[in-house]
Amino acid sequence: MSEYSRRDLLRHIGISLTLGAAGEYVLAAQDVQHIHQTLAPQNGHYTPKSLTAHEYATLQRLSDLIIPADELSPGALSAGAADFIDFLCSASDEMKLIYTGGLAWIDEAMKHRYGGKTFLAADPSQQTALLDLIAYRENLRQDPALSPGIDFFAWARKMVADAYYTSPIGIKDLGYMGNTAMTHFSVPREAIDYAVKRSPFA
Amino acid sequence: MQSTKSAQVFDVVVVGSGAGGGTAVKVLTDKGLQVALLEAGPMLNPAKDFREHVWPYQVDNRGAGAHSELYFGRQQWGYFAAPVGYWDIPDEPYTVAAGQEWRWFRSRIVGGRTNHYGRISLRFSDYDFQPEDGLSDPWPVTYQEMSPWYDKAEGFIGVTGTKEGLRTAPDGNFLPAIAPRVHEVLIQKSCGKLGIPCIPSRMAMLTKSINGRAACHYCGQCGRGCVTASAFSSSQAMIFPAMKTGKLTLITGAMARELVTDGSGKVTAVSYVDKATRSEQQIRCRAVVVAASACESARLLLNSKSARFSAGIANSSGQVGRNLTDSVGYSLSGTVPALANLPRHNSDGIDGMHVYVPWWLLDDKKKNFPRGYHIEIGGGFRMPMIGSFHGECAAFQGYGRKLKDSIREQYGATVGFAGRGEMIPNKDTWCEIDPERVDAWGIPVIRFHARWSDAEINQVRHMHETFTGIIETMGGRVMGGRPDPKTAGISTPGTIIHEAGTVKMGDDPNRSVLNKYCQAHEVKNLFVCDAAPFVSQPDKNVTLSIVAFAWRASEYLAEEMRKGNV
Incomplete structure (x- = not known):
């Protein structure tokens, strides 16, 4: 490709090249804009497309329990984890079945154990008591009837984590600093020292 | 079907636009020849098709696929990966012999797999x-x-x-290496203690601008396709420039059906199906370069039957489809306490490893398997994606603040090792035309036969022990259980996507299809320029060698045409 057309291509996607001192084309980091930045940002309010209002609210509560807010960052509720899951349910009957079935199981288990209350209506201590049963696979040994709940919670936990850590809030919580352009790649000395000091090679 | 013959007789028709086809196009157009290139998939538009730099949250399904395919193991190809690859193409099936396994990955787009491949570039050794x-x-x-x-x-x-x-990793004509990441520094120290070499990786990414291509900007997303073409692809580095010369006619959506020969046995045209109109076309030529990927190239030759070539063109030896190999694969991960809560920094770099382990036991006579393998290394702070923490969720279980803290602690503390080893060709691993099935274009499909031998199983057992040793020497803990003792966790044949050997080269026309210039012994104007000519599957990914062999074959072809020998 000629320089001219390549520059056009780059201009088209908002990346510019400058001629470096050594005659190399380099990307000026501050000039990098990303091709899909024009995509609409998440708007403030989400209306469920697939789950009922009760199912959606239950899922929101679950997501808040799975990845809560703490002093370092907001949690999965603020990151819209329930929105992501509802959105996927709206385009996959198989996914929807996992959530409608799983959320109903949780309500039934709650009613059975705590006198007729749904998961959402139960006290926080009752909610976590139920999660303590279904959040660990080894509990299956004592009570095989927990199986559907344990399977569902594994789905909910991994998908809440997916939603959270792929959101701007979760990315910030992790401290991922990439997806940008650099003219040179280097590794901070203090990061290497940190790891070596803690390793058998110290 | 009606067949339409091209008015123009091209000097060369190239079938396939990946590493081999792209190289042939570049070299032949540079020599001034008129070339037509057939690609079964569509045109590539990097600015539109590559999803470089996109955050998952900028896509509604965040990469899970329109119908959550990722969650159900049905995703053909990563949502953010460069287009277009498939394990299953509805219109283009293949079959596998009963009770056996083979997976066939195909790419259908200008540039083929070079748009997204790992870009590991290793020379084969003298041995x-x-x-x-x-x-x-x-x-x-x-x-x-x-x-x-x-x-x-x-x-x-x-x-x-x-x-x-x-000797196991011959030196080349290198651009500057890239600095090792933190986990790679630890792995180098661990390997050092074990007497295993761990050296800067050899990757087709530009750490410095060359040939009019910009230097890398270190976003670590080469697998998504590189808009600046700083990571090599045949589409951007070879085919687009050739189009500007006026010497190249690119025909997309063209599924090659057969090579048409005259009474003397020379190829006179390539017959193909124009997928858009489902019409049969013939493009006339003085010579043909088949570079459709090893198994697709074998299929085209086997489907090119005539009175003269009853077993397929150039196949009197019966070797077309035989000698099929894939790399031996095995993976293992570990978690490393020294990396827990590692101070955050940008570790994107170039996609994949900055250091790797070349084969190191060439002179070891005691090991219980022949040949060797290299080790590819993974880790670092990668962009969080759907699935990034599934392992952590399943291992940690629980929920709440403790889960959140555990993910913070473990982010960047996992290392991965993937062995890529040499498979010894065996008589039970091959492909042929399935007599009972055709694809949507009426073209007979391929049937695979495959079997690993003890050589490969013992090799992956050795990989397991080696990776475990490296992880534990750096104070880490292996993740996951022990592999199934029978298969030893070996990859399904085909899944490493390094198919080779199906149109073998050799000096003896009774035992090989092509000569040392990738030219058919029996058909002087037929060349094969992908990994199909490769006699064996060294533990050094094939793409760099595809380019080198295709370059040499193309220069030879141009010279033979100039002399009037072809």
Whole structure:
């Protein structure tokens, strides 16, 4: 490709090249804009497309329990984890079945154990008591009837984590600093020292 | 079907636009020849098709697929990966012999798999061409003969590296290497303690601008396709420039059906199906370069039957489809306490490893498997994606603040090792035309046969022990259970996507299809320029060698045409 057309291509996607001192084309980091930045940002309010209002609210509560807010960052509720899951349910009957079935199981288990209350209506201590049963696979040994709940919670936990850590809030919580352009790649000395000091090679 | 013959007789028709086809197009158009290129998929538009730099949250399904395919194991290809690859193409099936396994990955777009491949670029060694153990045939060329072609290939595509003087990893014409990441520094120390070499990786990414392509900007997303073409692809580095010369006619959506021959046995045209109109076309030529990927190239030759070539064109030896290999694969991960809560920094770099382990036990006579493998290394702070923490969720279980803290602690503390080893060709691993099935275009499909032998199973057992040793020496803990003792966790044949050997080269026309220039023994104007000519599957990913062999074959073809021999 000629320089001219390549520059056009780059201009088209908002990346510019400058001629470096050594005659190399380099990307000026501050000039990098990303091709899909024009995509609409998440708007403030989400209306469920697939789950009922009760199912959606239950899922929101679950997501808040799975990845809560703490002093370092907001949690999965603020990151819209329930929105992501509802959105996927709206385009996959198989996914929807996992959530409608799983959320109903949780309500039934709650009613059975705590006198007729749904998961959402139960006290926080009752909610976590139920999660303590279904959040660990080894509990299956004592009570095989927990199986559907344990399977569902594994789905909910991994998908809440997916939603959270792929959101701007979760990315910030992790401290991922990439997806940008650099003219040179280097590794901070203090990061290497940190790891070596803690390793058998110290 | 009606067949439409092209008015123009092209000097060369190239079938397939990946590493081999792209190289042929570049070299032949540089020599001034008129070339037509057939690609079964669509045109590539990097600015539109590559999803470089996109955050998952900028896509509604965040990469899970429109119908959550990722969650149900049905995703054909990563949502953010460069287009277009498939394990299953509805219109283009293949079959596998009963009770056996083979997975066939195909790419259907200009540039083929080079748009997204790992770009590991390793020269084969002298002993790869002339094996001393007699377990596979010698190649009809030596390392000495190929070395200048590797120089050209590296000089053009751009390969990082350092001169190490290792027989198992011949030095090349390298661009500057890239600094190791933190986990890679630890792995180098661990390997050092174990007497295993761990050297800067050899990758086709530009750590410096060459040939009018911009230097890398270190976003670590080469697999998504590189808009600046700083990571090599045949589409951007070879085919688009050739189109500007006016010497290249690119025909997309063209599924090659057969090579048409005249009474003397020479190829006079390539017959193909124009997928858009479902019409049969013939494009006339003086010579043909088949570079459709090893199994697709074998299929095209086997489907090109005539009175003269009843077993398929150029196949009197019966070797077309035989000698099929894939790399031996095995993976293992570990968690490393020294990396827990590692201070955050940008570790994107170039996609994949900055250091790797070349084969190191060449002279070990005690091991219980022949040949060797190299080790690819993973880790670092990668962009969080759907699935990034599934392992952590399943291992930690629980929920709440403790889960959140555990993910914070473990982010960047996991290392991965993938062995890529040499499979010894065996008579039970091959492909043929399935007599009972055709694809949507009426073209008979391929049927695979595959079997690993003890050589490969013992090799992956050795990989498991080696990876475990490296992880534990750096104070880490292996993740996941022990592999199934029978399969030892070996990859399903085909899944490493390094198919080779199906149109083998050799000096003896009774035992090989092509001569040392990738030219058919029986058909002087037929060349094959992907990994199909490769006699064996060295533990050094095939793409760099595809470029080197295709370059040499194309220069030879151009010269033979100039002399009037073809």
